[in-house]
Amino acid sequence: MKSKINRRKSLNQLTSSLAGISCFTGCGTLFENKKHSKELAADLVVIGGGLGGCAAALSALQSGLTVILTEETDWIGGQLTSQGVPPDEHKWIESFGCTQSYRRLREAIRKFYKDNYPLTSKAKQATHFNPGNGTVSRICHEPKVALKCIESLFNPYLIEGKLKLLKRVIPISAEVVLDNIKAIQVLDIENNNSIVLTGKIYADATELGDLLPITGCEYVMGTEGKNQTGELHMPKKASPSNQQAFTVCFAIDHKENEEHLIEKPVTFDYWKEYIPNITPAWPGKLIDFTYTHPSTGKAKRLGFNPTGPHKSGIINLWTYRRILSKENFLPSSKLSDVSLINWPQNDYLEGNLTGVSLEEKQSHINKAKQLSLSLLYWLQTEAPRDDGGNGWPGLRLRKDIMGTPDGMAKYPYVRESRRIKAITTIIEQDCGVENRKLILGNNNQSSKAKNYHDSVGIGHYQIDLHPTSEGDNYIDFAALPFELPLGSLIPRRLNNLIAANKNIGTTHITNGCYRLHPVEWNIGEVAGFLAAEAIGRSETPKAIRQTRKSLISFQNKIQKAGVEIHWSQLKS
Numbered sequence: 001m002k003s004k005i006n007r008r009k010s011l012n013q014l015t016s017s018l019a020g021i022s023c024f025t026g027c028g029t030l031f032e033n034k035k036h037s038k039e040l041a042a043d044l045v046v047i048g049g050g051l052g053g054c055a056a057a058l059s060a061l062q063s064g065l066t067v068i069l070t071e072e073t074d075w076i077g078g079q080l081t082s083q084g085v086p087p088d089e090h091k092w093i094e095s096f097g098c099t100q101s102y103r104r105l106r107e108a109i110r111k112f113y114k115d116n117y118p119l120t121s122k123a124k125q126a127t128h129f130n131p132g133n134g135t136v137s138r139i140c141h142e143p144k145v146a147l148k149c150i151e152s153l154f155n156p157y158l159i160e161g162k163l164k165l166l167k168r169v170i171p172i173s174a175e176v177v178l179d180n181i182k183a184i185q186v187l188d189i190e191n192n193n194s195i196v197l198t199g200k201i202y203a204d205a206t207e208l209g210d211l212l213p214i215t216g217c218e219y220v221m222g223t224e225g226k227n228q229t230g231e232l233h234m235p236k237k238a239s240p241s242n243q244q245a246f247t248v249c250f251a252i253d254h255k256e257n258e259e260h261l262i263e264k265p266v267t268f269d270y271w272k273e274y275i276p277n278i279t280p281a282w283p284g285k286l287i288d289f290t291y292t293h294p295s296t297g298k299a300k301r302l303g304f305n306p307t308g309p310h311k312s313g314i315i316n317l318w319t320y321r322r323i324l325s326k327e328n329f330l331p332s333s334k335l336s337d338v339s340l341i342n343w344p345q346n347d348y349l350e351g352n353l354t355g356v357s358l359e360e361k362q363s364h365i366n367k368a369k370q371l372s373l374s375l376l377y378w379l380q381t382e383a384p385r386d387d388g389g390n391g392w393p394g395l396r397l398r399k400d401i402m403g404t405p406d407g408m409a410k411y412p413y414v415r416e417s418r419r420i421k422a423i424t425t426i427i428e429q430d431c432g433v434e435n436r437k438l439i440l441g442n443n444n445q446s447s448k449a450k451n452y453h454d455s456v457g458i459g460h461y462q463i464d465l466h467p468t469s470e471g472d473n474y475i476d477f478a479a480l481p482f483e484l485p486l487g488s489l490i491p492r493r494l495n496n497l498i499a500a501n502k503n504i505g506t507t508h509i510t511n512g513c514y515r516l517h518p519v520e521w522n523i524g525e526v527a528g529f530l531a532a533e534a535i536g537r538s539e540t541p542k543a544i545r546q547t548r549k550s551l552i553s554f555q556n557k558i559q560k561a562g563v564e565i566h567w568s569q570l571k572s
Helices: 051-062 100-116 121-125 143-160 211-215 268-272 358-381 433-440 517-537 541-546 548-560
Strands: 011-013 035-041 044-047 067-071 163-167 169-177 180-188 193-198 201-204 250-254 290-292 299-301 322-324 338-341 395-397 455-459 463-465 475-477 482-485 497-499
Touching: 044 051, 044 180, 044 193, 044 517, 051 067, 051 100, 051 143, 051 517, 067 169, 100 143, 100 517, 143 163, 169 211, 180 211, 201 211, 201 517, 250 358, 268 358, 338 358, 358 395, 455 517, 455 548, 482 517, 497 517, 517 541, 517 548, 541 548
Parallel strands: 035 193, 044 067, 044 201, 067 163, 201 497
Antiparallel strands: 011 169, 169 180, 180 193, 250 338, 250 395, 290 299, 322 338, 455 482, 463 475
């Protein structure tokens, strides 16, 4: 049967949709001289090893399933690791508002620092220790520490043979018969081998929803258009190619009185003069300390000073996503501040990662790297200083932090994916403060979003959309603490596919608050539990939701496992 997947008439080949493949880490000649397929089987096949994929695999393993987990890069963990981004979270995160397993991961990260780093006594005693003291999050940390903590969760299952972990592989085709996925073919990028993966349930936990086109699952990209959704802040025009910017992140430290200038990027002169073509207008050049404030739409000045507070009292970008703070470590350790650069200034707006050819996709990634390198070079040579000078030549690119030869993250920070056409689509009217007040009446004082009878999780973040590739500036406004409906994880047609990342049934607008770290983990965790429930009952995920008794039983099980499904701690 080694070649059987290629002979079936029902096979959906990827030859007409190369956009489903990412070669960010280098694919070589992707389809040339591909070696014969081998086969692997498990109860659940999870494609994509980001936060959602890891959570899905873990909950399924804990439920007694065998699991195959694939990852495009050599680091599992997605947003926290290969993309390099510390968690964006809500203000109650230390007490409630996430799953217990997500909170355990956060505490494991803190414990790793306390067990292995030369911390000051104050840092060791801190209940809510923040390694970087970054202002964006209550726990800003290095990608490699998150990686170690996530890997440790899987070690017992790898040893027992319950989990097969395949790194550096990408999905390339699928076999689908009568709305059931029978197999997924993946490509081993390193060895150019194809592998056929079979399971009872499949989870798409890829960063871009890569299983959707190759399985024929109906999906949406970009903006739906106001006429379709009725959302208050939805752009008027529907456009699949109107997608949020992505960012290639990097990490730097600062060595006073040293020079660590990188080679001038090839396209530096282009990016130095680049003005985003967006509406409302960006207030000048992208590489500058003035940007559009997301909420007000007005120009706002930011500061940058790696040596201390900014003199004018404005926000210091150095501390914004700082992932190591020297204040936390003994002076004898000589550990320095390290800052993760994911700013408005390196958001890439010139094209998308979905809906384009493989070649165009790779071109955009390369250009995004050039933008990030150009930002660093500008910081080193031209950025205005408090003392009237220009540039900090002591800024040093920390390749070791990102685990790459060029110092750039292993994978772009993705804000917007393909989204399934789901049984339930979450709209702004369900969770946006202003839009919900309009439909419920101005006297409504509810502190929570729409209640779903099939809720399987909760989350909170403002609706935060970065500028788009077709000229929309920030869309950023308040959202209510929201619930996660099970129907948003389930496609309308396919029977054994579950969405397990930011590819769930949101709109362009609501994706802005459902896309962040704790919610992605919640989505994946529920996907794994749902797979176990469906397999255990010999039912489809759709049937679990549709039968009231089965749904309530499932909700009870996940609550016992530590998944919060309602905001019971908040008063209405």
